[in-house]
Amino acid sequence: MALDHSDVKSIANLARLAISDENIDKYRTELSSILGLVEQMNAVNTDDVQPLAHPTDAVQRLRADVVTETNNREKYMANAPAQQDGLFLVPKVVE
């Protein structure tokens, strides 16, 4: 599948990746070539095959409903690029 400029822009937007205009063509070529590789999958018919999401047949384990965590805010927020009064700060969110 060959992508065009607007495809690349739209994918980058969905993925929230700023990409400069001059690089769009580079990504367009590279992504198209990767998708070309990926499309080799079409060589095989898989109509009757069940998709496999996990390599093992294990099922979800369940956790007891117990509070095990204590307040570790200072440590956990130590990496925050911006914080105030125990809150992470981001540019104003408009609803």
Place this chain on the structure above:
Amino acid sequence: MHNLTISQISKGLENGDFTSVEITQHFLNRIKQFDQGNDGLNSFITVMEAQALADAKAADERRAAGNATPWTGVPFAHKDIFCTDGTLTTCGSKMLGNFIPPYDATVVDNFKQQGAVCLGKTNMDEFAMGSSNESSFFGGVKNPWNKETIPGGSSGGSAAAVAARLVPAATGTDTGGSIRQPAALCGLTGLKPTYGRCSRFGMIAFASSLDQAGPMTHTAEDAAMMLNVMASFDEKDSTSIDQDIPDYTATLNNDIAGKVIGIPKEFFPDSLDGEMAKTVRDAITEFEKLGCTIKEVSLPSTDLAIPAYYVVAPAECSANLSRMDGVRFGYRCEDPKDVEDLYKRSRGEGFGDEVKRRIMVGTYALSTGFYDAYYVKAQKIRRLIKNDFVSAFEQVDMIMGPVTPSPAFKAGEKSGDPVEMYMEDKFTLSCNLAGLPGMSIPAGQINGLPVGLQMIGNYWSEATMLNMAHKFQQATDFHKQAPQGI
């Protein structure tokens, strides 16, 4: 001293031949000597000198108190993908260039419990995406066998450091060959266990259903010792499986006569380099000498592993890396004008090219209108690949073949074309898609560069793999070769 294996260091510490502080200092000196500066290997992102010496001192005290385990005081290193409480953990990315985790990964904790001494965090491809270590934000790593070549990836720092005897062993992670390929290119023993064997908690996720941690060592015996520590059932990881964990060192010397080795014809295509094919076949012949029999098998979906993998892994990574948004940790762009700008520029500037490519491929493969054609299709192929192995293991005990199509290539040789780089993993990906354990052991050299033999075992057959590898290493000395000049 630096040529000692983990097993020998463990015995040396036990016998009092040297202390943990002495051997730790020795390796730290070697890191200073060979890893840093322009001509250095660049295999470490962070060297934990002060912490390592403090841990070594504590280990010596623990030994004196009579509480030592085989790992107490033994130096090793962690790939910089494992979160270490209080120590920078970058995953090879600018995005996490300032990230100091507030917790330890389970694998990290397992080593701490044993009193092992971590010397530092090794370089890697950014977010483990790469086969040459060239995608690291902290620069490429040189292969100690030939500094013009790459050490493989993504666990390239671990591989180069162990091969150069800067550390006797290191952890790695393998999503599509990231332990086995660099182990092969650096002449090491590397094992990717069965999916679910080692906890993924605290191991920064690339592709959750494929990622698995494992040892990178000089010998199968060391790998067994290391897996004894790394393997654990972890309540904190839903994909960790509560399966008996044997003492992997206990069965190393079992007789392997009678084992049936399957050689998939798809692993020896006509396109495979003749010398590579010969080196690998010769190594397999050694197993015949040990009483194993050879049987040709077929894994017909092998060629589909690359396309399926390059949908599944990017799809999972596109979501796994969404948390890197500049809000709670990690890189944040300068003066974001609004939230969207914050996301786009932090991610655009914080991620390197290969990571961005994979995020975009994954985003595309999951988007409306393409989900079935790409993602679901890849999951179906994944089933076919698993079924191939299930049938093969009805006939054979172990599958063998090459790890890589060629020995280490020159830096920059393949970095211009992502698809060419992806071909590097053609023999290693299927094992991850199926969740099977895979291993690389040194099998000879081509033009002075190491070549690996790949072993793929049935689920939970790590003990058998280590046993067969150990017997092979008792009969050969490929694993004893060391790069010159270091």
Place this chain on the structure above:
Amino acid sequence: MEWEVVIGLEIHAQLATKSKIFSGSSTAFGAEPNTQASLVDLGLPGVLPVFNQEALAMAVKLGCAIDAEIGKVSVFDRKNYFYPDSPKGYQTTQLHHPIVGMGHIDIDMEDGTSRRINVTRAHLEEDAGKSLHEDFSGMSGIDLNRAGTPLVEIVSEPEMRNAKEAVAYFKKMHSIVTYLGICDGDLSQGSMRCDCNVSLRPKGQEEFGTRTEIKNVNSFRFVEQAINVEIERQRDILEDGGVITQETRLFDANKMETRSMRSKEVENDYRYFPCPDLLPIVIDDDYIEAIRKTLPELPDQKKQRLISEQSLSEYDAAVLTATRELAAYFEEVAVKCNDYKLAANWVMGELSAALNKNDVVITDCPITSDNLGAMIARIKDNTISGKGAKSVFQALWDQKGNDVDALIDSLGLKQVSDSGAIEGIVDEVLANNDGQVQNYISAEPDKRGKMIGFFVGQVMKASKGSANPGMVNKVLKEKLDSKC
């Protein structure tokens, strides 16, 4: 043109687990920001989710209560979108294989009729954190305490045809989840929120019109208002020949309007796929049956029992069972006084009036069910009159005492019900009012009934109001009639 309104609701109910759906953090409301946000809730690199078994049990409980199919294999998916209160950049939810499939509930309308509304599905998911928009140096603050609180999202079929039905559905679902004890139902704290999907189509047309979704409506009243103003808005557009844009809208109760949420209009493609960090949840019939056995009596069952076993009216039974708290209070009163009808009269009458007047909810009622029951029992055994009971009620409400019998004594409300004592007073009254007695005797029999009131008044006056009026009536009638 005549329009038909089509409404479907998506109700988010926070499950009343102690810990979060995928982490061991507390779910308690009101803590300091980010003090209940663990490594997992913060979405730090490397962390992994582990599923809370109680969240599963609660969802299955809901499924059983609405007579739904339960998913024996259900799967968590990732819903990808970037938002500051969504720490991982995706929400863990269930798309293709929800834990609860098709079910139904019956809604009760004000006119006493009921209607069945089908429930498409209910799935488990994690709640987001909160963005605080107060000014933090020109920025917004993010609190992730709520992130990871388990939610069940209950999706109705688009079967409601007006706002009142939608409210009745929301109320019924509220009542079911609170009866089940799987949600505290506190709308003011956001424990239950409702997204309303509204569209209009020409009457008789089968195809649905374009819908809008009004997000996060958090009271019964607002659901009704929001839907009604949205219906008006859409009707105006359609009648002017315009088209409805499919979009997400917010209800502004001050301006009584809905408006478009433009920030969420940024191109969105959620790219759902199975969460690779979580495995399929597999349950069997034994598990489901074990849960089914723990179901409490549900509102409809309780209502039917009150009608058939306690002879309450349909209306009374519906009112009294509407919320779990009221129903529990009422039943405690009724059991204590052993009279469901009298208990219903008091709870729906005096008590409801007092609660409304003072804006107090039943759970904060100053009169315990035990005391109200005890008081009603004293009416039944003639210790106090209905009038006296009102004084006792007021005293209890005002917290002037906590012992009904002691209050009756201290207020001097005890009735004289001793027949000897009453006969004595009656004899005295009759002796002192001979003229009236003679009038009574000579009156036409059908006029006598009215005339007896005079004597009752005199007796009550003589007893200083303490005589049991029923007995006074009875004794007077006997004595007077014997003279005729």
